[in-house]
Amino acid sequence: MQSWVDGQPASALASLKDRGLAYGDGLFETIAVKAGQPLLLDLHLQRLAHGCSRLAMVADHTLIRSELLAYAQAMGEGVLKLILTRGDSLRGYSFTAEAQPRRILQASPAAAYPQAYGAHGVQLFDCATRLAEQPLLAGLKHLNRLEQVIARSEWQDPAYAEGLMRDTSGRVIEGVFSNLFLVRDGGLITADLQRCGVAGVMRAALLTHAGQLGIPCQITDISLAQLRQADEVFLCNSVYGIWPVRAFADLSWPVGPLTRKLQGIARTLLDV
CATH class of the missing domain: 3.30.470.10 (Aminotransferase class 4, branched-chain amino acid transferase, N-terminal domain)
Incomplete structure (x- = not known):
C-alpha cells in the first residue's frame, strides 16, 4: 500500500x-x-x-x-x-x-503480537529513562518521541513485552507505547497526564465504558508504593487492546476478573 x-x-x-x-x-x-x-x-x-x-x-x-x-x-x-x-x-x-x-x-501490516500477551499477561522492564514534565505538551501525541526511542533501546530481551516509564519526580506514568491501569478494591486507577505522557485513545474509551458500568475510576498521581498495592495491573493501546501485567521487578499480579472484563470490551471496540 x-x-x-x-x-x-x-x-x-x-x-x-x-x-x-x-x-x-x-x-x-x-x-x-x-x-x-x-x-x-x-x-x-x-x-x-x-x-x-x-x-x-x-x-x-x-x-x-x-x-x-x-x-x-x-x-x-x-x-x-x-x-x-x-x-x-x-x-x-x-x-x-x-x-x-x-x-x-x-x-x-496488522501487528503480530504473541497471543500469550493477552491470555497470560506480560512482564515489564524497568526503564531508567524518565519522562520530562512539560504541561504544555502533556497528553499530546506529538512527533517528538525521543524519550520513548531511548527507553525502548534499554532492553532487547524478548521476555519483556513493554517497559514501565516514570517521570523525573518518580511518579508512575505509562508504558513506552501503552497506557497503564491499576485495579484496587474493584476500581480503576490511571495516571494523571497533566505533566507528561500520552492520553491514549483506548485509555479514553475504557474510562468511558467503565464509568457507564459503574466501575469507580480515579485519575491521579501513582507512586511505586501504590503499584505494589494493586490487585491487578494492565496495559492498553488502540492497536492491541489490553495486556494484563503479570510481573514487574520483584512484583507479580494475577490476571484478575476486572482486567478480563475490560479485555472483552476492548476486543469489541477493535472488532468490526
Whole structure:
C-alpha cells in the first residue's frame, strides 16, 4: 500500500523544509484498520483536533477524516499511521499563520503480537529513562518521541513485552507505547497526564465504558508504593487492546476478573 501525502501517492522524497522533519513540529495517530474501517476513529480525530488546538495548527479536519476513510478502505486491514506536520518553512523556529499542514498516511501490516500477551499477561522492564514534565505538551501525541526511542533501546530481551516509564519526580506514568491501569478494591486507577505522557485513545474509551458500568475510576498521581498495592495491573493501546501485567521487578499480579472484563470490551471496540 503506497503512502499518501496530501491525498496523493507519495513521491520518493519528503520535503527537506518540512517542520516535522526539522523540529518534530506536528502530531500523529496510529489507527487499527479492519475490513476497510479505521477503528476508534472519532476518538483519534478528537485527540488530533485537541493537539492541533494546543499547537496552534490550523488543519482541515473534514478533509483529514475523508482521506483516512478512503485510505483505510484501500488498505483493507493493518495499521494506519497519520502524520500531520505544520508543513514547510525556512530556517528558524518561528512559523507564519500561512503555513500549510502536511498530511502523510502510511500503511503497515496488522501487528503480530504473541497471543500469550493477552491470555497470560506480560512482564515489564524497568526503564531508567524518565519522562520530562512539560504541561504544555502533556497528553499530546506529538512527533517528538525521543524519550520513548531511548527507553525502548534499554532492553532487547524478548521476555519483556513493554517497559514501565516514570517521570523525573518518580511518579508512575505509562508504558513506552501503552497506557497503564491499576485495579484496587474493584476500581480503576490511571495516571494523571497533566505533566507528561500520552492520553491514549483506548485509555479514553475504557474510562468511558467503565464509568457507564459503574466501575469507580480515579485519575491521579501513582507512586511505586501504590503499584505494589494493586490487585491487578494492565496495559492498553488502540492497536492491541489490553495486556494484563503479570510481573514487574520483584512484583507479580494475577490476571484478575476486572482486567478480563475490560479485555472483552476492548476486543469489541477493535472488532468490526
